Amino acid sequence: MRRLRRPSRLPIDPYIVLLLGTVGLAALFPARGAAADVFSGASTAAIALLFFLYGARLSTREALDGLRHWRLHVTVLACTFLIFPVLGLAARGLVPVLLTHPLYQGLLFLTLVPSTVQSSIAFTSIARGNVPAAICAGSFSSLVGIVVTPLLAAVLLGSSGGGFSADSLVGIVLQLLVPFLAGQVLRRWIGGFVTRHKKVLGYVDRGSILLVVYTAFSEGVAQGIWHQVSPLRLGGLLVVEAVLLAVMLLLTWYGAKALRFGREDRITIQFAGSKKSLAAGLPMAGVLFGAHASLAVLPLMLFHQMQLMVCAVITRRRARDPLPEQGPGGSSADPSPVDAGPRSR
Structure with a gap:
């Protein structure tokens, strides 16, 4: 029962407070002139280090072991890199009624980034889902996202993505992919x-x-980019993101049921397939959007906190659900022989 109390600490993410504090610091004391150049260089080095560590942490053996549950991973990847972007494209009809074009570009970028790893695993564990599959699904999504996210951004955002160009693809390779591969080699x-x-x-x-x-936000403040965001537009963005999250949570849960996944796998698919990674998205936005990254990452930051709060509530409910062998009505959650994956207690 002790594990049931853990979600109560998840909705208010201290790291989000730090992120918001960093945004406030950039708004009050943005880096300018020579200082901006120093921070830009340091940021580039930090991104490379970040993805080097990602590569050094990813266990190739664990990833290969997880391939045996390929249907689950394909489902999560389809949610992350297919259904999410389609919904993002559909939101274009909300411009300019609810969203400005820059905010829509940020929303569309949000739909292209990989799924989370740590929080998906934590929620899956608490809700008594398939933890090994959640670990592999998050790792696969992060790995695929290093290549797929920039390609999708090139196709869907193009030159309207706030400075996105062929040079951005080169930057992705040098700042993200090369350090990641180096981490894998040196692991x-x-x-x-x-x-x-x-x-x-x-x-x-x-x-x-x-x-x-x-x-990123220092560059945005220096260019006066915040004059483009009014409280009304910010409220419209929150409404759109709430609808987006609700649609993905419903699709991942009931879609997995229609595909005859068991209860544990449905939990994994719901948490891994409906969430977006702030840790992976922020560095990518810095490379892809440059000085325009401040508005591009705003929708992702808001969505990240929203998904934590909503998924924490869902986790509490899933943790109280009777397992199929513990009560009636479990037929819909009984895993089929084909789909049954490794169970976690």
Whole structure:
């Protein structure tokens, strides 16, 4: 029963408070002139370090073991990189009634980023879902997103993406893909060090993202970009994101049922397929949008906090659900022989 209390601490994410504080700092004291150049260089190095550590952490063996549950992973990837972008494109009809064009570009970018890893695993564990599958699904999504997100951005955002161009693709390769592959190659020698110092390196991760956010929002403030966002437009964005999240939560839960996945797998698909990664999205936006990244990441930051709050409520409910063998009415959740994956207790 102790595990049931954990979600109550999840809705108010302290890291979101730090992110908002960083945005406030950039609004009051933006980096300008030579300082802006220094922060820009440091941000570039931080992004490369971040993805190097991602590569060093990802266990190739775990990823290969997870391939045996390929139907679940294909479903999550389809939700993340197919259904989400389609809904993002459909939201274009809301411009300019609810959204400005820059906010819509940020919303569309939000639909292109990979799924979360840590929070999806935590929610899946508390709700008694398929934790091994959640670990693999998050890892696969992050890995695929390094390549797919920039490609989708090139196709769907194009030159209207606030500076997105062929140079941005080169930047993605040099700042994200090359460090990630280097981390994978060197994992054989540094994997143990990374595992032993996971907590300390976690602070490096978060500090790097804060640096990226400060640099992006400083550039936005210097260009007067915040004059484009009114409270009314911000409210419209929140409404659109709430609808987007609700649609994805319903699609992932009932769609997985229609595909005859068991209860544990449906939980994994719902949490992994309906969420977007702030940790992966912020650095990518910094590379893709440059000085326009401040507005591009605003929808992602808001959606991230919203998904934590809503999924925490859902987790409480799922954790109280009787398992199929514990009560009646479990026929719809009984896993079929084909779809049954590894169970987690």
